[in-house]
Amino acid sequence: MRTEKQFVSWFPLMAILAVTLSGCVSQTAADSAAASSAQAPTLAVSQPLVAPSLTDGQQLYQQYCASCHSISDGSAAPHLISVDWLKQTTPAEMYRYVTSGNSSEGMPAYASLTSSDRWDIVAYLLSLISPVSEVSGTQLTYQNMCSACHGATGQGEGTQALSQNIQVSDWQQDPLLIDSSNETLYEAIRSGNAHGMGTFAVMLSEAKIWALVNQVRTLSIQGGDQSTSGGNETSPLVTDTNEGFFTLSGKVSNGSGGTLENLSAVQLDIVQNNQILYTMTTSVLADGTFQFVLVPLSSRWNYMAHINYGGVIYKSGRLLGQSIVADASENEDIVVYDPVYETSALQAESLHVLISFDSENSVHVAQSFLISNPSAFTVSPLETASPVLVFPISSSAQNLSFAASQESEFLKLTQGVLGDWQPILPGSVHQVMFEYDLPFDDEQDFVFYTPVSVSSAMVMVETGSQPINCTGMQVSSHSAMMKSAAVQMFTAEDIQAESKINLHCFNKQSILPNLLGGIALMLVLIGVAVAAYFVRQKAIRRLQQGKVKRTALLDAIITLDDQFKAGEISAEVYQAKREELIRHLEGE
Structure with a gap:
């Protein structure tokens, strides 16, 4: 995995509470998937920058998704992932859904995860269409029936394709085949296509064809982790491939409109599989321009420049080595912003809270804020004295946890207040997620603080088999409550900054006497x-x-x-x- 992650998410029932509990609205799983895709915000999706890893995807799924999602055949409640949804949804649609979420179903956005992490989750979801028992015997089927044209690694270099001059796609040029659903690949294998591929409907069972679909996906991500959910090997870094050199130039500009002062050097990171292989450093001239010469080139590498301005790291776009030719001159600019130290410019698009009554004496609380910065300034902490955002935590809270990367660098608990020191850049989406346990003695008042204004809030109470009832959410003129056998959902809109959301929960049986x-x-x-x-x-x-x-x-x-x-x-x-x-x- 790219970075160590120990955070266990709630929220699609944060999501949830969504597909979590991610959503707890009764309808067929197929309809739910279609509705989710239709409701998700439009998001341009490009190919993965690095080949996704199934091993990392499985771990990320367990950390962020499994608490709310499980796999189900046929019709199911939305918090179950339907097999039909896995078959019919393209990887691009899955990536868009993981990134943007769906507030109407309670599915939180995971834009705070890296793009690679989100693609890893998608890759793992796609692999779930076939049981491990089927996948394990598929390589022999592929070798006997497919490799003559598609080649041993899916790069279209099979002996029959080469001898007959047949143009066969190189799957590794389109990692994960993001515009093709599992069902599309299944139909292509079963019925053939217009490019000379024959039908295998008679020779292969349905289960074998689905396993081949899994094999095709796996071959398309050879650059990453080649294992399935039943394997474990990853491709080593290729550090000795040098295909020449190129020049990278750029310019640092101030997106806030101010002057540039005290510019530090620009650093260029040369990356493979999310690991930095080499770094180069160059000075910035008075007019903000910079240049790297004799940059080593490999089609397997990616390149990104960055600069520290006012204590904040600003990055250029990512250059793909496969799109660069030797001796070329490439250009990547870096935009920096002036800092401000107040949060009035920030807006929380959503707040999701999941309250789970795990036992009679304790309750688990998970909170997720999705915060945007529509201004032209970076909202920064005031040196080390004051964080950007503060979240009061009950003095009786235990087992506080959050994303490991945030814990060490940005999120810190001081005297009952969780502070977030991460600068929030203009146009960015900043996600804060944390969870903790509270004692529960038959009756409890839950108070959730909103450090910035919130467009929409959802609190989902997962009661399980316990006779819990909750009341509250008196924070706006618009509030609603939906109940099912195990879930209570409360919503509110247009909550002002520095408000408190109050929810009172009690055990109906304990108060009966x-x-x-x-x-x-x-x-x-x-x-x-x-x-x-x-x-x-x-x-x-x-x-x-x-x-x-x-x-x-x-x-x-x-x-x-x-x-x-x-x-x-x-x-x-x-x-x-x-x-x-x-x-x-x-x-x-």
Whole structure:
């Protein structure tokens, strides 16, 4: 593999969460593949610069894809890779999908991987159409039925082709045959073509033809790793091939429009299979021009110049040795940019979060930011004191991990904050991915910080068999939640910089006893309240009745006084009755 990678991705269920869980939308796998290709952004795809490696591709697949993708026959949920999709999709379409992702299905973009790494993944995916048992016996079939025209290594130099002057394609000139799907190659072997190739439908079984398709792909990448998923040898570097010399000139310019100051020397790397064989260094003149003379030439080598400007490495385009002739003069310019130290120019195209409840007591969290810089300046860290981006991490987080290349050079954890010191160049796509474990005690608040504005965010919760439910994502006017038996998906759009995404998750079973106890207490309180209401109502009625009786007694006393004054009753009767009415009144 080109660089050591230890990061284990989530996100196509980051992807996911996508094809992950990469997407958890129910439809046939074939339809899902077609829809994915249709929805992916248009991306110009050129041939691999170096021959892909199946061995590296298998390791990269396990690190970045296997946690969300598995292989399935026929119809399947989108997070399974359909065999039909592997057969019908061209390598160029696969590369485009891996590079750009598909936010509508939750598939994250892997633009941060090198182009070679992405081609390695594609090469490995293409090899999955045939079981190892079939592949292992295919070389003999190829030798007996194909090598006479196509040659032992697929370069079109077979004895029959040469003797009959038959023009046969050199597969190694088109590593991986990026515009031909596995199904296209299958049909060419089975039914022949218009260029004189016969049909093998009668002589070979379907399984043998598919194995030959795998063999054709393998021969097309002879410059890289010739092993299949069942093999293990890689081609050695060819360092002693010198086909002459050429001159490489170029000019350093400032893409920000400013002046060039303190230009350092330009270095030229001569590379084979992503390994630097030689380096050359030359000075930069006052007008920004530079020149390398007597550059050794080999068709197997690639060439790239770079310069350190303001602490940031800026590179030229890549020159392919196979496109250069001896004694030629080639030109490759380098564009540098002035630095800025604030993140307002940055925009996160997407944020993907995958929360996996691996066990009852812990939860695994994976986050992926895809950040672009549409400005004409490089967003750089302020020396070593302040990173470009910061991501607060919970103090209870454990097992923090991220891409090994980022860990040693750019991503650093300091006092509970994950800092990213990688400069973000204009027009570039910068991906930050990291993951960690958190303890889970039946209930948890998850908080995700957005250091820059985010166009769209997706949080996928993989609950598995656990009775987990989540609520939240109250970060915008547009939010949605989709549920399946094992996955909950939350989305939001247009999130402002320095915002917090909150999600509350809890175990429904663990809170049930407390919920029932709360309901019982509520019922008791309701009962007490009802009883108190009736007692109060009775007291009010009694009070009202007492007031009526008191008023009647007072009226009777007044009437009695009036009768006595009018001489209607004697003093003895008046005195006796008045005392009796007063006793009743005092008794109230």
